[in-house]
Amino acid sequence: MMRSLWTAASGMKAQQTSLDTISNNLSNINTTGYKRETTEFRSLLYQSIQKETTDTNGQQKPIGAQVGLGVKVAAIGTSFKQGNMLHTEGQFDFAIEGNGFFMIEQPDGSISYTRNGNFQLAVNAAGGLSLCTSDGNAVLDSTGNPITFDANINTNKLVFDNYGNIKYTDAAGNAQNLGISIGIAQYNNPAGLEKIGESYYKESAASGTPRIEGQDANLQRSIVKNGYLESSSVQAVDEMVDMIVTQRAYEMNSKAITASDEMLQQANNLRS
Structure with missing residues (x-):
């Protein structure tokens, strides 16, 4: 008993x-x-x-x-599982349709990953503009560097395509590629990612190393939808x-x- x-x-x-x-x-x-x-x-x-x-x-x-x-x-x-897409019309709101994660720089310099694409523009230490999260962490590009713009840029003319490539509309109305794309990473075992709070994940031994979209030809690239946010699943x-x-x-x-x-x-x- x-x-x-x-x-x-x-x-x-x-x-x-x-x-x-x-x-x-x-x-x-x-x-x-x-x-x-x-x-x-x-x-x-x-x-x-x-x-x-x-x-x-x-x-x-x-x-x-x-x-x-x-x-x-x-x-x-x-x-x-993919969450529903919510239309926000926010200029710097992004939702991922696929298996990717946004790459975010933490205050200690390490890289974290998230599906929360609610981004903002903020003035950085150099006087320019940085794309960052709502809590001020820098959004990284596909090379692992913070996404920054000149202070005198007209942000209303920034355009984002379905793969996160950033373009700028000139006076003639043509979209010029700036050579910058939002960093999107995938993992072979995303369930093995370590949760660190505030919707952030970090890689672990179980998750494996990140595979960067656009650099790994074997990956099916995710679709990045500008003006949308992914809801909770x-x-x-x-x-x-x-x-x-x-x-x-x-x-x-x-x-x-x-x-x-x-x-x-x-x-x-x-x-x-």
């Missing part, structure tokens, strides 16, 4: 983590570029009650006698259903603990 107590307790802990994940999904239902997370479970060790099982005639049975010792959270995976109905299932599983495990406690109480009350 003590085994059942700890087994049910492991179930309650696992379901609590699942509820934490669901709560995080719901809290980010309006976060631009957010990707839904799911909790993955795995059974714990099995205890062999009998290594060899035989019938009354001494014949070997085809199955043994093992009992499971509970469950654990194996991983919290991220689904990189969280669906409220799915999360509510998962929450109900998680709550019921938690309740059943708690009842198993209560039943085990009552059985132990009865055993303690036995008198010879």
Whole structure:
């Protein structure tokens, strides 16, 4: 009976983590570029009650006698399903249709990656203009350098094509290529990226190294839509259903603990 107590307790802990994940999904239902997370479970060790099982005639049975010792959270995976495109008409709003990530420079000089394309223009230390995120981090081009413009440029004449290439419309109305493109990277295993908060990811040993679009001929390039933002991939109905299932599983495990406690109480009350 003590085994059942700890087994049910492991179930309650696992379901609590699942509820934490669901709560995080719901809290980010309006976060631009957010990707839904799911909790993955795995059974714990099995205890062999009998290594060899035989019938009354001494014949070997085809199955043994093992009992499971509970469950654990194996991983919290991220689904990189494409989110809906929201039309914003923002001049420096971008949404990725495909598997790519925007390349962003962090304050410590490291490179992070995001699907949130809500960008702004800001005055940099040199007096020019830099394309940056809403929290001031520089957006990088395909060579890994911050995207900057001269201070006297007419930003209303900047044009962005479907691959993130930046062009400038001259007086004659012709779009001149500036030789700058927004840096887009892909990963062989995006689920292995490390989350560092604020919709940013960093590469890890599990994700592998980034593959830069436009430089890797084997990649199918993403489409960059200017004037759009990618919405969260969280669906409220799915999360509510998962929450109900998680709550019921938690309740059943708690009842198993209560039943085990009552059985132990009865055993303690036995008198010879």
